Amino acid sequence: MDNLKGRHYFPGGNTSRGFYSFYRYILSQDDAKRILCLKGGPGTGKSSLMKKVGDYFFNKGYTIEYHHCSSDNNSLDGIVIKELGVALIDGTSPHIVDPITPGAVDEILNMGDALDIDMLSKHKKEILSINKDISKCYKRAYRYLASAKCIHDDWSNLNYESLxxxxxxxxxxxxxxxxxxxxxxxxxxxxxxxxxxxxxxxxxxxxxxxxxxxxxxxxxxxxxxxxxxxxxxxxxxxxxxxxxxxxxxxxxxxxxxxxxxxxxxxxxxxxxxxxxxxxxxxxxxxxxxxxTKPNSLSSKASEIEYDSQIFYELVNKAISLISNSHALHDDLEAFYIKAMNFDVVNNIYENVIRKIEKYE
Incomplete structure (x- = not known):
């Protein structure tokens, strides 16, 4: 990953406690000059817009933070242009972000303005069905991660006793x-x-x-x-x-x-x-x-090996379910991509660039 531009983080995660968010730490209200909350469905170009904006200002010499989505590490949930105190953040589910200080710091950028609503309405049943399947996959994945946590606790205790x-x-x-x-x-x-x-x-x-x-x-x-x-x-x-x-x-x-x-x-x-x-x-x-205490770990080696084997089996099952959910999400995005007017998206990008350049 040495070829990555800028600095890279995950602001949220798929954990043994379900989805866990540190979104409030992407850019604080005190440090921000402007936070743009991006709204719009899947496939409406939020991540692509953030990548383009990030790369544009990176090439101008600014320090860029790329905040990746844990449900698709190749997609972005946010960017921060450090020296300008500007952030763009995906404000949609599961990490819903709404303006905290509307106008003074935050504003909403609606990518849904580029959507053909009538086209989407024709596929209401398919979209609802896919959303339900995505939700089921994540619930199952989080159950497996929670189960893995129980085994992890036992593994942890065995090691802790040896310290x-x-x-x-x-x-x-x-x-x-x-x-x-x-x-x-x-x-x-x-x-x-x-x-x-x-x-x-x-x-x-x-x-x-x-x-x-x-x-x-x-x-x-x-x-x-x-x-x-x-x-x-x-x-x-x-x-x-x-x-x-x-x-x-x-x-x-x-x-x-x-x-x-x-x-x-x-x-x-x-x-x-x-x-x-x-x-x-x-x-x-x-x-x-x-x-650790002498010989303490070696005396527990077989139990530790047993725990670790079960732990990775459960985690890998959770990963496969998250992967299934991602594939379903791709199917969902396809409906939205077909309904997008990308000329409108390009206009939004140009407006965002002009808006941010005011802070230079």
């Missing part, structure tokens, strides 16, 4: 002293998003893209229950207390857990190789199996 808490405490202090050499004034801000998502194409991660320009990379390697979130939570809170802005990337399976932290002011990140992303990130590496 040497004294060794972990020493590691936390070592990392804190190594990372934070100085304080700055105030209490640092924060942002919460996903770098990894469970998608129709499997588990996709952008952590390598996000970390590529960071000078100091610390890597924690370990499975569930190995203390990664506790370490990251401590370091993130410590950084904020010292005045640093911290980006928290959350776990795509258990969204209460932290997967990575990024501290841009000191060009430092702490990222994890874990059972979900199965990554092999490099940096200053800490294998958390080295921080």
């Amino acid at each position: 040497d808490s004294n060794k972990i405490s020493v590691l936390i202090e070592t990392l804190k002293n190594d990372i934070f050499r100085a304080d700055i004034s105030g209490y640092g801000g924060e942002r919460r998003l996903f770098a990894t998502a469970i998608t129709p194409n499997g588990i996709i991660t952008f952590a390598d893209n996000l970390a590529k320009d960071y000078k100091n990379k610390y890597v924690l390697t370990g499975g569930p229950g190995m203390g990664k979130t506790d370490i990251l939570k401590f370091l993130g809170t410590c950084g904020q207390k010292k005045g640093y802005y911290v980006e928290y990337m959350y776990d795509p399976f258990v969204p209460e857990r932290i997967e990575h932290i990024f501290i841009p002011e000191i060009s430092t990140c702490v990222i994890t190789n874990n059972e979900i992303n199965k990554a092999n990130y490099t940096g200053i590496n800490y294998s958390l199996s080295d921080y």
Whole structure:
């Protein structure tokens, strides 16, 4: 993914708790000069519009954030043009976004203006039927992910019982002293998003893209229950207390857990190789199996292997259902694409460019 332009995130995720949203962190009201909420059905060109606008301003030299859809990682749910304080956000289901400060910050951009409503009305029954099938697929996928969470909890407990808490405490202090050499004034801000998502194409991660320009990379390697979130939570809170802005990337399976932290002011990140992303990130590496009690993990090896096998079977079943839903969504989009007037879409694009260029 090194060839990706800009910075890439997932603002929402398909998790063991169902769809989980961090949309409010795409761009805050305080930091925004303009947020455009895109409305319109599937296939109305929202993602394509955002890609075109993002690429246009990227080529002008601006920093662009591309916020991907967890239900189709090749599609966008939002973009942010950082230096201009402008965002375009998909405001449709399942992550419904409506203006918070209408006019002053937010406004609605209706892609449905380009739709031939009469043409769509003729296919009402097919559209309703496909929507019901999509909903059924997601409900089943989330049941499988919830079931996988039960197995994951057991796997996590087996690992946690093996940890040497004294060794972990020493590691936390070592990392804190190594990372934070100085304080700055105030209490640092924060942002919460996903770098990894469970998608129709499997588990996709952008952590390598996000970390590529960071000078100091610390890597924690370990499975569930190995203390990664506790370490990251401590370091993130410590950084904020010292005045640093911290980006928290959350776990795509258990969204209460932290997967990575990024501290841009000191060009430092702490990222994890874990059972979900199965990554092999490099940096200053800490294998958390080295921080366990002697022989404790090996004595549980067969139970851990059993849990992991069932866990991946359940997750893979969920992925196949999300993939089925994506295929149905493509069928749904086909109705809308046929009903689109793309001359109107091109006019919307030109108007958006002119609107944003006012902030340059």
